[in-house]
Amino acid sequence: xxxxxxxxxxxxxxxxxxxxxxxxxxxxxxxxxxxxxxxxxxxxxxxxxxxxxxxxxxxxxxxxxxxxxxxxxxxxxxxxxxxxxxxxxxxxxxxxxxxxxxxxxxxxxxxxxxxxxxxxxxxxxxxxxxxxxxxxxxxxxxxxxxxxxxxxxxxxxxxxxxxxxxxxxxxxxxxxxxxxxxxxxxxxxxxxxxxxxxxxxxxxxxxxxxxxxxxxxxxxxxxxxxxxxxxxxxxxxxxxxxxxxxxxxxxxxxxxxxxxxxxxxxxxxxxxxxxxxxxxxxxxxxxxxxxxxxxxxxxxxxxxxxxxxxxxxxxxxxxxxxxxxxxxxxxxxxxxxxxxxxxxxxxxxxxxxxxxxxxxxxxxxxxxxxxxxxxxxxxxxxxxxxxxxxxxxxxxxxxxxxxxxxxxxxxxxxxxxxxxxxxxxxxxxxxxxxxxxxxxxxxxxxxxxxxxxxxxxxxxxxxxxxxxxxxxxxxxxxxxxxxxxxxxxxxxxxxxxxxxxxxxxxxxxxxxxxxxxxxxxxxxxxxxxxxxxxxxxxxxxxxxxxxxxxxxxxxxxxxxxxxxxxxxxxxxxxxxxxxxxxxxxxxxxxxxxxxxxxxxxxxxxxxxxxxxxxxxxxxxxxxxxxxxxxxxxxxxxxxxxxxxxxxxxxxxxxxxxxxxxxxxxxxxxxxxxxxxxxxxxxxxxxxxxxxxxxxxxxxxxxxxxxxxxxxxxxxxxxxxxxxxxxxxxxxxxxxxxxxxxxxxxxxxxxxxxxxxxxxxxxxxxxxxxxxxxxxxxxxxxxxxxxxxxxxxxxxxxxxxxxxxxxxxxxxxxxxxxxxxxxxxxxxxxxxxxxxxxxxxxxxxxxxxxxxxxxxxxxxxxxxxx
Numbered sequence: 001x002x003x004x005x006x007x008x009x010x011x012x013x014x015x016x017x018x019x020x021x022x023x024x025x026x027x028x029x030x031x032x033x034x035x036x037x038x039x040x041x042x043x044x045x046x047x048x049x050x051x052x053x054x055x056x057x058x059x060x061x062x063x064x065x066x067x068x069x070x071x072x073x074x075x076x077x078x079x080x081x082x083x084x085x086x087x088x089x090x091x092x093x094x095x096x097x098x099x100x101x102x103x104x105x106x107x108x109x110x111x112x113x114x115x116x117x118x119x120x121x122x123x124x125x126x127x128x129x130x131x132x133x134x135x136x137x138x139x140x141x142x143x144x145x146x147x148x149x150x151x152x153x154x155x156x157x158x159x160x161x162x163x164x165x166x167x168x169x170x171x172x173x174x175x176x177x178x179x180x181x182x183x184x185x186x187x188x189x190x191x192x193x194x195x196x197x198x199x200x201x202x203x204x205x206x207x208x209x210x211x212x213x214x215x216x217x218x219x220x221x222x223x224x225x226x227x228x229x230x231x232x233x234x235x236x237x238x239x240x241x242x243x244x245x246x247x248x249x250x251x252x253x254x255x256x257x258x259x260x261x262x263x264x265x266x267x268x269x270x271x272x273x274x275x276x277x278x279x280x281x282x283x284x285x286x287x288x289x290x291x292x293x294x295x296x297x298x299x300x301x302x303x304x305x306x307x308x309x310x311x312x313x314x315x316x317x318x319x320x321x322x323x324x325x326x327x328x329x330x331x332x333x334x335x336x337x338x339x340x341x342x343x344x345x346x347x348x349x350x351x352x353x354x355x356x357x358x359x360x361x362x363x364x365x366x367x368x369x370x371x372x373x374x375x376x377x378x379x380x381x382x383x384x385x386x387x388x389x390x391x392x393x394x395x396x397x398x399x400x401x402x403x404x405x406x407x408x409x410x411x412x413x414x415x416x417x418x419x420x421x422x423x424x425x426x427x428x429x430x431x432x433x434x435x436x437x438x439x440x441x442x443x444x445x446x447x448x449x450x451x452x453x454x455x456x457x458x459x460x461x462x463x464x465x466x467x468x469x470x471x472x473x474x475x476x477x478x479x480x481x482x483x484x485x486x487x488x489x490x491x492x493x494x495x496x497x498x499x500x501x502x503x504x505x506x507x508x509x510x511x512x513x514x515x516x517x518x519x520x521x522x523x524x525x526x527x528x529x530x531x532x533x534x535x536x537x538x539x540x541x542x543x544x545x546x547x548x549x550x551x552x553x554x555x556x557x558x559x560x561x562x563x564x565x566x567x568x569x570x571x572x573x574x575x576x577x578x579x580x581x582x583x584x585x586x587x588x589x590x591x592x593x594x595x596x597x598x599x600x601x602x603x604x605x606x607x608x609x610x611x612x613x614x615x616x617x618x619x620x621x622x623x624x625x626x627x628x629x630x631x632x633x634x635x636x637x638x639x640x641x642x643x644x645x646x647x648x649x650x651x652x653x654x655x656x657x658x659x660x661x662x663x664x665x666x667x668x669x670x671x672x673x674x675x676x677x678x679x680x681x682x683x684x685x686x687x688x689x690x691x692x693x694x695x696x697x698x699x700x701x702x703x704x705x706x707x708x709x710x711x712x713x714x715x716x717x718x719x720x721x722x723x724x725x726x727x728x729x730x731x732x733x734x735x736x737x738x739x740x741x742x743x744x745x746x747x748x749x750x751x752x753x754x755x756x757x758x759x760x761x762x763x764x765x766x767x768x769x770x771x772x773x774x775x776x777x778x779x780x781x782x783x784x785x786x787x788x789x790x791x792x793x794x795x796x797x798x799x800x801x802x803x804x805x806x807x808x809x810x811x812x813x814x815x816x817x818x819x820x821x822x823x824x825x826x827x828x829x830x831x832x833x834x835x836x837x838x839x840x841x842x843x844x845x846x847x848x849x850x851x852x853x854x855x856x857x858x859x860x861x862x863x864x865x
């Protein structure tokens with residue numbers, strides 16, 4: 001028994017700790033991401049300021065007081081209203097020339113920081129980082145520095161930013177766990193508990209101690225050691241530890257995580273008191289099982305006996321009901337037989353019958369009866385004698401109201417006629433005291449009549465209760481059905497509202513994002529240095545990432561609302577794989593990977609555009625999470641289906657995460673640092689698979705790679721029409737946009753300005769760039785352009801309606817391209833039917849230029865015919 005209790009305790013503790021470790025590890029990951037994001041928020045600011053010509057010039061000559069004041073104000077303005085950072089301009093000797101905190105009493109201006117590591121690192125390596133307590137402010141912070149170089153590449157000085165991380169501690173204080181951050185020396189510098197700050201995880205070496213003193217990293221703070229003991233290693237990445245200084249009453253689960261791009265570690269100490277309680281209770285339960293075993297056996301046997309008794313009672317009840325029904329069906333036969341054998345008067349042969357029985361001769365006079373008949377009608381003894389006319393008994397009942405309302409004589413004569421005619425009858429009669437009688441009458445072979453009276457009151461009551469119960473159940477079912485229908489309507493209404501809100505919000509967000517992306521596409525032409533171009537590329541990548549998130553959210557909203565139309569047809573896999581290879585080959589090569597699409601002549605039946613999106617997500621993820629090797633896309637037949645598979649040689653996916661990665665905003669941490677993805681790609685893949693009825697699958701081995709596949713039904717090869725290769729636009733015209741007359745109708749000024757600059761750069765002549773009312777006012781016969789770029793949502797006006805009014809004013813219909821942030825499939829189909837161009841926002845300049853060139857060339861071909 002004791003051994004069982006011990007084993008149960010250990011198993012319960014290990015299982016509980018394993019589950020707890022996974023949950024705490026996810027919480028620690030969230031803390032780490034928040035810390036990294038806070039640092040990344042300010043990381044690019046020193047890089048941008050290092051390119052500023054005014055700061056460069058300030059480091060080349062002695063500064064006057066007016067110049068210092070001007071620099072202080074510039075840094076103050078660059079730092080903005082935030083109190084979470086400080087900017088400092090430092091010359092190559094380590095002296096602070098200007099700072100954003102120049103207004104305060106503890107300003108950095110004039111201080112010597114040459115001994116600080118972030119200064120020496122920036123002067124020698126170009127950039128630096130360091131965490132320490134400020135020498136002038138006394139506040140701890142994280143310092144990032146960037147060297148400022150002259151045109152010849154020599155270092156003139158540096159710009160440094162100090163980031164305060166105390167807000168993180170405030171967020172951590174909301175957690176019941178203990179959260180710590182330690183540096184490369186093992187010094188705890190951040191904690192949500194004051195007594196844990198400035199503690200040593202392990203003793204400092206002589207070298208580390210000297211470095212901390214020389215750099216004044218922690219000023220005058222006394223670094224006290226942490227006293228702890230490792231009890232055991234938990235399954236997973238944590239350990240069980242007991243702390244005596246600072247003292248903790250119970251052991252804790254200790255998990256650590258290395259922070260990227262730094263030598264810091266994040267720690268989380270989680271109380272496992274309830275886990276130990278769980279193990280204790282498990283031990284008690286195991287011991288109780290031994291004690292309760294015999295009781296359980298007795299209980300089971302008792303339950304079996306009760307079940308047998310219930311079953312027997314049920315069978316007996318069914319038998320009784322069956323017998324009762326049988327008796328009701330056959331009783332009259334027995335009554336007639338008994339009547340034949342009955343003596344006159346109170347007959348002994350009728351006494352055993354449960355019914356009341358009376359027998360009359362052909363002259364309708366009493367011949368025989370039983371005691372049950374007298375009990376049912378309570379006849380006085382003087383009435384009951386052989387030869388008594390039955391009419392006398394009927395009149396006696398009429399006086400007591402047993403014949404009901406109406407003419408009494410007619411009721412008596414009607415009953416006598418039944419007896420004289422000798423016709424069988426069956427009916428029910430209710431007495432005043434609630435008794436219900438079933439009355440059966442049959443003629444005798446030698447004349448006369450026998451009538452039986454059975455008391456069916458209990459049967460009727462049971463039937464009535466069953467009817468009431470059935471009515472109640474039907475009413476409850478109707479009420480629950482109504483409630484469920486109402487709840488379903490409310491849920492569908494809420495889902496429609498949510499879908500419309502998401503679509504509207506994404507549309508409004510895509511408008512300024514469209515303008516920003518067009519402006520960033522123009523930046524490289526105006527930037528002369530590589531650093532500026534690199535910064536512009538980073539901005540464009542960030543905007544592209546936001547564009548991907550918003551587009552994905554819009555796609556999910558359309559799929560949930562059922563607005564995403566599916567066009568299923570038969571097509572060859574080869575055309576699909578060719579498009580995927582053309583779209584991703586250069587990107588894979590840029591990441592040092594090899595992308596190969598194995599040709600296939602198989603014909604499948606699906607929506608080609610939606611299936612292509614599934615494969616593009618698979619290939620995009622393979623490129624993002626593979627650091628070397630090759631990516632292969634190919635097909636395998638499985639009966640009447642084909643698996644289109646994407647093989648990669650990435651790090652693999654743990655089995656525990658292979659379902660989670662298909663959820664929204666779930667992504668792994670092994671991707672490229674500059675392309676972490678949105679976390680929505682596989683969620684969209686799963687929804688598209690359900691929409692198309694295609695199974696989505698995954699096989700993965702850690703350290704070897706993953707295989708994502710989609711199962712598609714085979715199609716009819718005879719239904720695939722041959723495609724003709726059209727000549728490329730470049731073969732027909734080198735520059736179709738040169739000198740093209742354009743009207744651009746858009747109600748968002750930033751988007752309008754950005755697009756106009758882009759069109760002019762391509763050599764187009766923008767005759768008009770205005771909103772809808774201005775365009776309608778300016779349009780007249782003879783001033784129609786060669787092409788119209790038209791937004792769909794123009795305030796209260798609708799783009800296609802505005803185009804129709806413009807054509808009426810011009811007297812002709814120039815080609816038009818619709819630009820919209822709303823991916824409405826109905827509008828896209830209408831545009832295709834009318835021969836209009838259609839492009840979704842945010843507009844990518846290459847896509848816009850290609851569509852405009854194609855539209856112009858199509859117009860030239862139409863004019864040549």
